[in-house]
Amino acid sequence: MRVPDSFLYYLSAHADCSERLLARAGDLTALxxxxxxxxxxxxxxxxxxxxxxxxxxxxxxxxxxxxxxxxLYGYLKPKNRIANRVCxxxxxxxxxxxxVLGNGRESWISLLCxxxxxxxxxxxxxxxxxRLASALHDSVEGRDTEVESIWKTYYxxxxxxxxxxxxxxxxxxxxxxxxxxxxxLQESKENVTLEDFFAKI
Amino acid sequence: xxTLEKIAHLANDxxxxxxxxxxQVDGEKLSxxxxxxxxxxxxxxxxxxxxxxxxxxxxxxxxGRCVSLFKTLYTNYCSHxxxxxxxxxxxxxxxxxxxxxxxxxASITLxxxxxxxxxxxxxxxxxxxxxxxxxxxxxETARLLRQKHAFAGYIHLKILPGASLSHIQEAMELAxxxxxxxxxxxxxxxxxxxxxxxxxxxxIQRQRYIRDLMSKTDRKVSLPAGQTTQLVVGxxxxxxxxxxxxILYEYREIGVKRAYYSAFSPQKGTPFESRAPQQRWRExxxxxxxxxxxxxxxxxxxxxxxxxxxxxxxxxxxxxAIARQLMxxxxxxxxxxxxxxLRIPGIGPRSAQRIVALRKKQQILGKADxxxxxxxxxRAAPFLKxxxxxxTTLQMWSA
Numbered sequence: 317m318r319v320p321d322s323f324l325y326y327l328s329a330h331a332d333c334s335e336r337l338l339a340r341a342g343d344l345t346a347l348x349x350x351x352x353x354x355x356x357x358x359x360x361x362x363x364x365x366x367x368x369x370x371x372x373x374x375x376x377x378x379x380x381x382x383x384x385x386x387x388l389y390g391y392l393k394p395k396n397r398i399a400n401r402v403c404x405x406x407x408x409x410x411x412x413x414x415x416v417l418g419n420g421r422e423s424w425i426s427l428l429c430x431x432x433x434x435x436x437x438x439x440x441x442x443x444x445x446x447r448l449a450s451a452l453h454d455s456v457e458g459r460d461t462e463v464e465s466i467w468k469t470y471y472x473x474x475x476x477x478x479x480x481x482x483x484x485x486x487x488x489x490x491x492x493x494x495x496x497x498x499x500x501l502q503e504s505k506e507n508v509t510l511e512d513f514f515a516k517i
Numbered sequence: 518x519x520t521l522e523k524i525a526h527l528a529n530d531x532x533x534x535x536x537x538x539x540x541q542v543d544g545e546k547l548s549x550x551x552x553x554x555x556x557x558x559x560x561x562x563x564x565x566x567x568x569x570x571x572x573x574x575x576x577x578x579x580x581g582r583c584v585s586l587f588k589t590l591y592t593n594y595c596s597h598x599x600x601x602x603x604x605x606x607x608x609x610x611x612x613x614x615x616x617x618x619x620x621x622x623a624s625i626t627l628x629x630x631x632x633x634x635x636x637x638x639x640x641x642x643x644x645x646x647x648x649x650x651x652x653x654x655x656x657e658t659a660r661l662l663r664q665k666h667a668f669a670g671y672i673h674l675k676i677l678p679g680a681s682l683s684h685i686q687e688a689m690e691l692a693x694x695x696x697x698x699x700x701x702x703x704x705x706x707x708x709x710x711x712x713x714x715x716x717x718x719x720x721i722q723r724q725r726y727i728r729d730l731m732s733k734t735d736r737k738v739s740l741p742a743g744q745t746t747q748l749v750v751g752x753x754x755x756x757x758x759x760x761x762x763x764i765l766y767e768y769r770e771i772g773v774k775r776a777y778y779s780a781f782s783p784q785k786g787t788p789f790e791s792r793a794p795q796q797r798w799r800e801x802x803x804x805x806x807x808x809x810x811x812x813x814x815x816x817x818x819x820x821x822x823x824x825x826x827x828x829x830x831x832x833x834x835x836x837x838a839i840a841r842q843l844m845x846x847x848x849x850x851x852x853x854x855x856x857x858x859l860r861i862p863g864i865g866p867r868s869a870q871r872i873v874a875l876r877k878k879q880q881i882l883g884k885a886d887x888x889x890x891x892x893x894x895x896r897a898a899p900f901l902k903x904x905x906x907x908x909t910t911l912q913m914w915s916a
Contacts, residue, residue: 317870351875353889376573380633386528388631409669410631414528429527436521444521451525462541463628469544470587470629473551475578478782478794484581488574501576 319350319364326367327360329397367396370493374402377489377497378417381463387448389441391498392417392424399424404433416444471501542625546615553590553604554641557698557747558777560585562636562671564693564742570671573636586673587626588639591655592616595643597678599700599711600788601752601781604643607712610786616645619658626662630670637671637693638662648677652684659691673742676727678719685726686738694742694774697723702763706753724771731772743774750803751795752781758821758828761806765817768810775811778803802830809836812866813859819843837862840900847902850881863896880904 320326323346327333341349341360349361380388388410392399399417406415407426414427418441425436425444438444489501560583563572574583594614595604603611626638640658645651655674662668674688676697688695697720701707707716714720727744746767748760760778767773780795806823809815813836822842823835831838840862848857850872858869871890875881883903884894898908 317867317874347874348878351871351878351890353875353886358889372573375571376575378633380631382631386525390633406633409633412528414524425521425524427524427528429530434524434527436524438521447521448525451522452529463632463634465544466542466547466625467629467632467634469547470551470589471576471578471584473548474555474582474584474588476555476580476582476782479580479582479797481581482579485577485579488577488581488583499576 317347317350319346319361320368321346323349323364326364326371329367329401330363331396333363367398370394370396370496371398371401373490373493374398374497375405377493377499378402378406379497379499380406380415383416383445384449384452386412386452387414387416387445389416389418389445391419391441392496393419393498394496395492400426400435400437404435407433414448416441416448418444542621543615546617547589547625549612549615550590550593550617551588553593553643554588554639556779556782557588557639557641558582558779559639559673559694559696559745559747560588561694561742562586564671566693566741570636570693575634575636585636586639586671587629587635587637589617589622589641591622591640591642591651591658592645593643594645596646597644597711597713599714601710601749601784603784603787605711605787607788608784608786617658619654619661622658623661623666623668626670627666627668630668635670637673639673639675641675642677644677644679648679649681649684652677652680652688656684656687656691659688663691671742676723678714678723680723682726685723686730689727689730689738689740692740694745695727695740696745696747697727698747699763699767699776700747700749701753702748702755702760706755706759709753710749721771724767724773728772743772745775745777746773747777747779749781750778750799752789752792756824756828757799757803757806757830758824760803761817761820761824764807765810776807778807796832798832799830802832802835805835806830809839815839815860834862834896836860837896844900847900847907849902849904850887851876851904861897861900863893865891868892 324338324341327341328338349357349364374392374394378390378392380390383389392402403415403417403424403426407428411428414425417424420440423438423441423444425438427434494501561572562570562585564570574585576584578584592615593604593612594616597605598607599605602608629635630637640655642651642655659672659674662672672692673694673696674692676685676688676695678697699720701710701716704716707714724744730738731740764776767776778800780797780800782794783790783792806820809820810817819839823830823838825831840860844860848861850858855869855873858864858872859866868891872881875890881887881903884898888894901907
């Protein structure tokens, strides 16, 4: 079964969710949502899956860069209201490190320290990072270019040309989710043939 | 009230130094040793610890395969003579030999993990001059990560053929998953593929070691994600039925979590260079067969119906072939048991569960209801009889 018991959380995080919709969904159980064939249930189910899928992809696609010793930051501009949850995920993954996710307009900050999770919601990412750097009195030199080039070399070494399958690549790395996470893993031109172009149309 | 300044202050106070050592790597080495593992298919990162470590695919290459682990060889120097492998001693176009140090590997893994590029490390290797030395380095790398850097990510270690019992145990204490590749389905096929590996003692016996270490009651090893294995398909002349029999043995006697199949593709300079590459679909059909046994819990006798007289699977869904042979009468989704539903093509474990749950609430009236539950109607319709109604088939006309 795919609908989780906490489906109301996912539903409330959806960009198109309204109070009325939530009230209606409150009468249903996760099992109802999973199996009922009527149009209403199907729409709610679809919304839950959309938020789940976006949360999962953001956890996978957002790349973090170090800023000094205590901060990791990354670009995130999600369609739904999931940024807090994604930010918490990274904070749990890197205990003792401040995680800043954000874009030009807003930013989310999480830190897991001694088993406690702290959150903050701030304005644009550049401002937040500047405030953090001054509060930390830390050097702000980046090491990111090096890790990025290690990654690029490694990523290219994993490609098996004889297995080329761009259809699956596009399906697994949808452009819209890559954009939300600020990721650019697009088909490199030298690998694309005329055949692929026709398969696309 | 939490403010940005408070968060900054607390992070400063956290004793834990989460920054790993700086990674500095020779690009050619990174690329060569990375390429050495691209035919290893296992990329799963889910591990049932507490709490579970989720399976996350961080990126995909343009061949549509997931890159979620830093998958690499420790060294590409190897003393084995495997006829399909570019690192073998009998390969005429061998690349320069490269070797990592445990510190280098640990620092690359940590920086990639921190940047959220990967979920963990997958470490395989050529056997070097002596597999014991290489095994020791592999274990050392895992120990550095786990004990010195408190690395909480996923670690998958390869056990080299012929590795010693003590090294296997050490690897199992540190890793989430270990694996040793079968490569071939029987000793005779192994002899055809490699002159230096002994199937029974170098491989199967090591798998038994892993099984026995896992079943010990006073064990220190937890190995949450268990052991797996992988076969090269189509390098020799083995049939799908031979592979199936070997896999049954692996699941039942050795207790492997799952098997991976890698279609053979000839590599330049190897003795198998001129052999024809194996079609991708064969790999796909073998996985379907594997799923029918492992996930759908079909009896091996049922699955036997999918093979032709030479023991090969056709390039068609094996479940459909089995249903054509064994399903004489159509099933009614309102009364059929879970097991019966699962045997209808187009209905998987999830949609079967949903059907069982829905019919407790209301009767299933037609195909549209089933489609909403995720049933693939086109495939399922010939085997369905919903409330006494079924689709007309050509067979009915001829009868």
